[in-house]
Amino acid sequence: MNQFFVYHRTIHFSDTDAAGVVYFANGLSMCHEAYEASIAASGIALQSFFRGTAIAVPITHASIDFYKPMFCGDCIAISLAPSLRSPAEFQIAYDLYFDREDPERTAIARALTTHVCIDSSTRKRCNLSDQLLKWINKV
Amino acid sequence: MNQFFVYHRTIHFSDTDAAGVVYFANGLSMCHEAYEASIAASGIALQSFFRGTAIAVPITHASIDFYKPMFCGDCIAISLAPSLRSPAEFQIAYDLYFDREDPERTAIARALTTHVCIDSSTRKRCNLSDQLLKWINKV
Amino acid sequence: MNQFFVYHRTIHFSDTDAAGVVYFANGLSMCHEAYEASIAASGIALQSFFRGTAIAVPITHASIDFYKPMFCGDCIAISLAPSLRSPAEFQIAYDLYFDREDPERTAIARALTTHVCIDSSTRKRCNLSDQLLKWINKV
C-alpha cells in the first residue's frame, strides 16, 4: 500500500491575484511542485526527466476543487498519491491542507493530474520507465 | 440559445516550459483570459469585478484535458460557453483549437471552470448580479 | 533610423497580485511578449527561434521602472526599440503607456533587456544571425 509524500509550501505573493487570494491555476502549479519534489526524492534527475529528450510524460488531464481561500504567507502542505492506470499512464491525487497544528487537517483543495508516457519524437504512447514504476510503488 | 464568444491568443514564450510546450496550468490561465475578455465585452468593468470588493466570484472547480501540444508562436482560438447552474453558481466550458484555415477545427484542449458568487466579507453564497445573468444569457 | 513597433495588451487577472495591481516581474513578461510579437512580425519563426536548438539568444540583463500602477482590464501599449551593441549582443528599450485617447501618452513604465547570441552547446558568444540584424535595422 502506498504511503504519502508530503510537500511543504508557503504561499508566495506571486501566487496571488487582485482578489487577494491564490490565483486558481497556481493551485495546480503548487501540486506540480509537490510531484517534482516527490520525483526528485526518489532519485530521478529532474532536469533530464522534465526536459523530455527521449521520452516525455506530459499531463493530459488536470482538475482541482477549492474549499478554502489561500492567502500570501499561509503555510500549506500537499500530500500526493500516484497510481498506475495502464502501462503508459499514471494519475496523481493531491490533498492540500493548512500546515499547522490542525488536528482536523482542514482541506483547502483537492486535485488530480493524469500523465501519459510518450516517445518525444513520434509523440506515441510508450511504457513507463522502471524508474517511474518504482516511484509509483514507493510513494 | 447561447452563441459562443471567441478569444484569439498567440502562445507566449512565458507560457512554455522546459519540455518545449505550454505548461499545463497555463492552459487554464488562457481560458481565464477568454472569460475576462468576454466579461469586458459585455460591459462589466474588469477592475472592480475581479477586485471583489463587495461581492466576489471565486473559482471552485477547474479541469482541463489536453489533446495536442501548443508551441511558442502558435495562434489559438478559445470559444467559451457559460451556463447557469444555480442562482449563485455558473459554469464555463472552453474549447481550444488552432486559429488558422483548419476546416476541421482540431481540438487542442477542452476546459471547464465553476464559479460561485459570494459575499466578500462573510464568504457566504449569494445570488449572481443582474449584470452576470445578462452576460450568461447573451454570450 | 528605427521606427517603433507597438504591441497592444490588456492587463489580465493573472498579471495582478494581492496588492491589486500588476505583479512587478509580470511587467517584464509583457515586454517580452512585445519582443516576440515584433520578432514574429519580421518573419522569424518563433517556435524554433525561442527553442534555441543551434543558437540561443538568452537575456543577460533586464531592468524596469514603474511610474503608475496597472490594474486588471487596463489597456496598455508597449513600444519597443532594439539596438545593436556588439556583433553578438543587442538591447531593447520598452515604453509602456495607457492605450487610450491620451495626448500626453502618460508613461506607466520603462524597461530594458539585453540579449546575447550564444552557441547552444558550448554556450559561447557568436554573431547574430542575418535575420536578427535585419529585424534590428527594420523595427
Added chain:
Amino acid sequence: MNQFFVYHRTIHFSDTDAAGVVYFANGLSMCHEAYEASIAASGIALQSFFRGTAIAVPITHASIDFYKPMFCGDCIAISLAPSLRSPAEFQIAYDLYFDREDPERTAIARALTTHVCIDSSTRKRCNLSDQLLKWINKV
C-alpha cells in the same frame, strides 16, 4: 553592519521556458520570495503587509543580471541585503548562487529592487513603518 538573510529554493518546472532554463522574469520572482521569507522571519505578517490596505510598499525599480543558466531541479540560494535610501524608500540587493558544496559560490545572477512606501488611498510617499526599519537594520 547588516548580516545576510539566505533563502533556499529548488528550481521548479514552472520556472522554466522552452529554451530549457529559467524564464528571465522568474529570476526576479524568486528574489521576491526571498524578500517575503526575510520579512516573515522578522515577524511581519505577510498577508496584511502585502495586501497593502493602509500603507503599500510597491516596487518602483527592479533589475537583474544573469551569469549562468538555471535548470529544473537546480538547488539555489539567494542572499539578500536591504538598505535604507530615504525615509520612504529602501533597496534590496540579491545574490543568487548554487546551493551546494561550492567553495567558490559561483554567482548565477545578481538583482536589485527598490521599494517605496506609499499611502494606499492617495498613493503619496510616506515614511517606512518602525517594523520595516527594524527589519532593514536587522537583516
